[in-house]
């Protein structure tokens with residue numbers, strides 16, 4: 001089917017909440033006519049359509065900027081010193097410059113997901129055709145693309161219908177990037193609004209990517225009991241030829257599986273992966289294995305286990321070609337966004353390429369045809385494995401000791417280490433044969449290799465740590481429930497009421513990368529803590545792996561212990577980075593399916609609903625990437641707070657509420673239209689916690705919403721207070737701001753809380769029917 | 785070892801405005817005594833340190849008492865203070881307290897007046913770095929001082945990079961100089 005041009009002209013939209021000018025979008029072959037929902041006010045929003053909504057949030061959560069550099073060097077007027085109140089040669093101030101950098105990061109993130117989506121969609125359309133029906137859960141998922149419906153006002157039914165949705169994303173990202181040009185935008189709050197826009201567009205792009213791959217590649221379709229996959233270095237069968245795939249864009253990896261299947265040799269070769277390609281290839285075949293998150297790249301390649309390394313895009317170490325060459329494993333680059341300077345062999349005969357690789361004539365090549373990659377990777381692995389004999393370059397004990405003896409204790413490695421790990425202090429005893437302190441660093445090491453670059457003695461510091469932890473690495477045998485994709489409509493119907501009423505205290509989503517302050521284990525511990533407390537826990541991306549990389553006292557991982565259903569006490573792995581769209585999608589579906597709010601092109605109303613009523617919190621404990629920035633921004637615009645780890649302050653600003661300013665927390669009571677105090681909930685929109693303990697307490701607090709019923713608030717307070725007592729000490733000092741009426745007080749804590757309330761001159765305040773939008777006041781709504 | 789005023793994390797170089805060095809404990813004392821309304825923010829990192837059997841948190845408690853400096857604790861630091869019968873003035877996350885310090889209309893924890901000196905110690909290095917950057921740019925009325933054993937370039941005043949032993953000695957000297 002060709003892309004028919006059904007032209008949508010946003011010029012015609014001029015409602016009471018939005019004015020859109022000059023946005024023209026072809027909505028192609030979208031099956032408009034079969035969707036009878038009335039079009040809402042903001043389909044295909046432009047850069048400024050949702051500005052007033054953003055400003056409502058940004059006035060409550062004013063940015064607190066944490067400049068990562070005092071200078072700007074973005075044009076040749078610079079470098080400009082922007083310290084304090086100084087202005088750059090273009091007139092820009094430090095707050096605007098910081099928000100500009102945040103926007104650049106969010107644009108990079110949104111562009112990366114959207115271009116990934118475009119690549120995937122083009123690929124599956126080539127393979128399966130434009131008319132291939134979207135199917136992400138059969139009849140269990142009738143709202144198949146909640147974000148596209150909400151943002152664009154369209155209801156895609158076929159793969160072809162997704163193309164114009166991506167056209168919109170690409171259009172917006174181009175305009176957003178243009179905003180960051182010198183002399184373009186001067187207000188920090190307008191930059192911030194555009195950050196939110198980039199985040200919203202990012203979630204549309206992610207949704208398209210995951211819908212396309214779930215529909216076309218047969219990934220689990222909203223399946224709460226999707227199969228388990230092996231996870232961890234220790235799960236790899238090193239007696240077999242091993243292929244390693246790294247990145248996010250799965251077609252080369254699925255082609256490897258296809259080739260193995262077609263040739264009946266799936267059990268003869270290990271297909272192992274790192275990062276989201278690993279997560280997605282296990283959604284394709286549960287024979288594939290996940291080695292670990294992005295921080296496992298150096299340690300796994302250096303172990304010598306992989307015979308061939310196949311990379312696609314995003315978060316792939318740019319020195320992978322050098323690392324692979326050191327263990328004599330050929331590297332195949334498969335994506336034109338990541339060519340690594342390699343010769344393009346796409347059109348060369350397969351036999352020739354295989355022979356060149358197996359004989360070691362070439363260390364790597366660019367092959368931009370995923371089918372070819374599938375065959376070449378397998379044949380090279382089979383051919384080269386007997387020759388390589390898993391030759392690695394991790395040092396044995398004697399070599400570690402010899403290296404340690406060269407150490408001058410200059411401290412440069414520690415000063416280069418993002419986690420300030422006491423490396424020199426651990427190397428000192430290693431020189432005398434005691435490797436235990438080095439081994440102890442293993443869990444907290446994020447595998448960045450900066451220590452090695454810093455060392456003047458050329459000591460392979462990271463390898464020393466991994467070598468000292470050799471036994472531990474062999475014991476990394478975990479499992480993970482493969483990414484299930486969307487949440488079923490029926491699950492939403494079941495939990496919608498309990499969630500909005502607060503009987504289920506909240507949804508906590510652990511997402512993002514592996515730049516952890518203290519290792520993966522903290523993510524697993526937090527997941528289990530909140531699942532035990534009957535929150536709904538979601539996971540995705542590298543965080544989904546980290547959640548599974550820890551066993552409890554019974555030897556069970558989080559995925560073996562808890563259900564995969566979207567229910568109280570479930571731990572729900574939605575999938576890879578692009579599957580994050582199903583988490584924001586679930587919040588949107590609660591508003592649309594459970595609360596029956598109109599969805600189509602109706603962003604503000606749905607966001608207002610989510611913000612005031614759905615106790616969802618995102619946690620990106622090891623957030624590192626620009627994609628994490630845009631994912632977070634998409635949650636912010638929906639009113640969902642995000643908590644990051646201590647490294648998260650490097651995102652250059654927080655969005656913090658001021659609980660001490662009552663005037664900041666006024667909402668409309670939709671029943672009366674009056675402006676009333678709604679309480680400081682959720683207190684922050686973007687918050688960096690110092691420790692896991694502080695994060696857990698804050699997560700519990702951030703699930704509170706002004707709409708909570710007393711029963712719900714009591715449940716949320718009980719969790720918050722209990723976590724505070726255990727991890728911080730004592731009753732939280734702000735309980736009086738969170739109890740609205742006596743019935744909010746958890747029964748088991750009544751006496752102590754009443755004491756606290758009396759000490760703070762507490763007075764009851766009524767529970768409103770909260771909204772930030774004056775047009776949502778009932779009388780006015782009825783009049784319309 | 786790095787130079788006295790090199791950023792402890794090699795890459796964390798801010799820009800033209802860098803912290804002055806507290807080369808002698810007297811400087812810290814003078815800053816504290818000169819301050820109209822000082823406040824101390826203590827992160828969880830302080831709990832790790834012990835020199836010659838003495839926990840550095842005890843030194844900070846003495847400093848707070850002698851200097852009459854209210855202490856705000858972050859993360860799980862509170863428990864250790866309470867265990868020593870010292871009640872912190874508040875428990876607040878580090879980013880939250882720093883954000884309030886940038887607000888010139890904020891009248892402090894007791895609602896009386898704004899603070900003019902914020903003493904930081906014990907936060908993770910890069911988090912303290914970014915927070916101090918926020919204050920350097922957006923809290924012109926607040927001087928910042930760090931008492932960690934590493935140089936923090938974004939503070940107004942910072943200790944130099946020093947060994948734990950030198951650092952502990954400096955902290956003790958600051959406390960002693962404050963008198964009774």
Ligand code: SF4
Nearest residue numbers: 072075078080088090
């Ligand atoms: S963009 Fe503005 S602040 Fe940046 S270097 Fe150019 S003139 Fe200076």
Ligand code: SF4
Nearest residue numbers: 417445446448449451
């Ligand atoms: S590889 Fe590990 S030890 Fe080395 S700098 Fe990175 S985190 Fe620190």
Ligand code: SF4
Nearest residue numbers: 407408410411413455
């Ligand atoms: S950088 Fe190298 S020589 Fe210096 S302390 Fe670290 S390991 Fe030793």
